[in-house]
Amino acid sequence: MAAGSDLGILKEKVAKARSLTILTGAGISADSGVPTFRGADGLWRTFRAEDLATPEAFERDPRLVWEWYNWRRELIATKNPNPAHEAIVELERRCQEFWLITQNVDGLHPAAGSTKLSEIHGNIWKVRCTGCGVISENLEIPIPILPTCQLCHALLRPHIVWFGESLREEDLRRCDEALRACDLLLIIGTSGIVYPAAGFASVAKHVGALVIEINLESTPQSDLVDLSLQGRAKDLVPLLL
Ligand code: APR
Secondary structure, three states: OOOHHHHHHHHHHHHHOOEEEEEEOHHHHHOOOOOOOOOHHHOEOOEOHHHHOOHHHHHHOHHHHHHHHHHHHHHHHOOOOOHHHHHHHHHHHHOOEEEEEEOOOOOHHHHHOOOOEEEOOEEEEEEEEOOOOOEEEOOOOOOOOOOEOOOOOOEEEEEEOOOOOOOOHHHHHHHHHHHHHOOEEEEEOOOOOOOOHHHHHHHHHHOOOEEEEEEOOOOOOOOOOOEEEEOOHHHHHHHHO
16 A cells, blocks of 8 residues: 555645546456456466467457457456546546546446547457458447458457557557646556557656556556555545545
């Protein structure tokens, strides 16, 4: 748990922030019961996320990849936003200039009410056609395997940015803008090892922003940030209000 004085200082910084940017990762959803990627509960059958969330895995065995996504969709459908997601909605409401960047694909931020956000790794409730590229919302559980596009009948894939794929230009541009404009960057529940998000702390530091990390444990970013608070997101984030 963070020291009370650290929290007091941080609360004041948050209240005074002119432009606040927040970056979240799987740790914030862990408090809603969604398994993290690199935690002990991140495995499905014997597979790691890194083995399934790739274009090569989908090309080799789309059925297996869709089975994994069906399992994740089923699991996530039973989860709800927690007090950390809700506190972020309140920060968006209070702060004039605000942007939320999330690596999470579970949709819990928009479910909580966040509107100024980039879901840079996509959203598990959206599908994209591998033929015509059309993106649509799909809430089916389970998705009938193999799903095909109603328009062109090509195979559908999850609308997720997989390992080895680039982020959408529009998201990169918006994130860069938010990182360069902010005077406070909060980094919540990310292991800080997957790029480009792992580089966002450096960008914000470079423009002189105060960078604060909230995580259960220390990360490769901890030495770089101005303050590293250790604890659960659901306990600490609401204390910033
Ligand atoms: N509160 C705060 N932090 C937590 C909590 C919690 N309750 N539980 C776990 N954490 C922290 C862990 O200590 C870890 O640093 O959350 C982090 C989760 O790390 P990862 O599982 O690596 O998740 P993330 O950083 O979001 O992964 C980035 O990698 O697998 C890809 O595309 C996927 O978006 C994902 C990306």
